[in-house]
Structure formats: C-alpha cells, structure tokens
Amino acid sequence: MKVYEIDLKLGASEPFGLWHISDSHLCLADERDNERKNKLAESRGISFTGGHPERILQYAREQFEAVRESGDTLIYTGDFCDFVSEANLDCAKELFGTVDAFVCAGNHEFSQYVGEAWEDEAYKAMSFEHVKESFPGNDIWYSERILHGVRFVAVDNNYYYVLPEQLERFRKALSDGIPTVLCVHNPLYSENTYETIMKGKAPDEPPYLCGCPYNLLLNLNDHRRRQQTTNDVTREFVDLCESSPNLKAILGGHLHRFASCTMNSGIPQIVAPGGYANEVVRYHIT
C-alpha cells in the first residue's frame, strides 16, 4: 500500500491523524444481479487492474484494516462502488462498519451500468436510499462532523453541481468561526488545480473539476461540456469556498491520481489517488 503523508495545519485543538481514501471502484456482482451486471463487473474489474480484478477487494480490505488498527477516522470521498450491485453494497456495509468513517458519495455510487444514461437527480434517486443505507451512520449527500475542533463537511457534488439546500447549509456552517474542511468527490476548480491536473493532457480532455469556467470547456465534446458546465448555485458555492476565511482545506477524489493543489485563496486542495491501485493519503493534522 502506498501512503502519501501530508501535514495539514487547520487549527485543531490537538494533533490527530486522519486517513483519506477514495475511488476503490469495487466491481462485484453475483447471482442476485442480472447477467448484464455480472458481465459489467467482469470487464470493469479487469480494466481497473490490468487483469487482476481480485486485487480491488484485497486492497480495500488491506486499507480498511490499516485504518481500523490506527484507530483514526477515515474520510472517504466517493466511488467506493463502481456501480450499484447487491455484492458491492454488501461489501460497503461490511467494511464501513469496521472503521469510523465520514463519507461523501461519488458519481459511481449511483451508477446502474456505467455511462449508459444521463446522470441527474432522477437517475440518482433510483438507488439513493439503498446506497445510503450501505454506509452506516453517513448521510452521503450532506453531513457535518467536528473532530478535535475542526469541522468536516461532506457535500455530494458528484454531478458537477450542488443544490441550493447544500449551499445554504454550507454557508451557515462557515459562519461560526470553527475551522472547516470541505470533503467532496469532484475537486473544485482553481487556477492552480486546473494547471496541475491538465499538465500533459490534450486540450480536449475534460478537467473533471466542479466549477470550471465555461471558456475552459470549449474544446470538450458536447456530452462532457454539458456535464461539466457550472450552474449559478454551484458558481456561488465555489465563490463561497474561495472567500470564506473559515475554510481551511478541501479534500477530493474522482481524478484517480494524487494531487496536492491550492485554491485561489491559498488553502490546500488535496486529491486522493485511486484506492483500486492501493494508494491512500494519511494526514497529520495540527
């Protein structure tokens, strides 16, 4: 297991350790799901691991065991499951039941067959309650928690937007002076984040960032441009993150590679690598 060790100064009441894992993309299915789902499980598992699909679960177990042994909390920023299946959700329920975890959902958490449909609130609603009950003690859409004097807020932004209720709840959370960390699946746009993650990529490759300015999406195909275009509420959410003195860091996933970036405001944005490749982040927080 590769562990990226990061020091984060957040203004905690005492030093503490914290794990950050994302994007395990579990690809399990069994007789409870149909043949299409079982075939999807096989092909997706092979593509994530270069032909060793059994490693995904093996690595997840190894990572959760390390978290459990440390006694520290785990921040999980989405895509534990690659698609909705009974076997994937059973595994989520089992592993998340063994550690103290704070979770936001990823886009794949609600994916039925991966890329087969336009993903919006109606699509998410098909599986939301079933998925949510597989992450014990977590809301997975919006939740807050204070650890050693630091407030962690998990916001589901995995379709590149937030909803007005999430914006207003987050605005309220940022108003009382407690140092706050935002946990999201899709990293937020900032100039540095965009430069960092686009380095070496062709200009028509999507940035996969929430809040990306429209002029940076012009080279994308129609589907990706429409998917990643920022609406007004989401623009306000990103602006709030850039202007709030109480926001101290952003933790994200989704990109399947580790990245240490900064927002325009100067706060860190850390992107966790793919858990399926057995890479995780561990923070030493003060």
Ligand SMILES: [Fe+2]
């Ligand atoms: Fe992912």
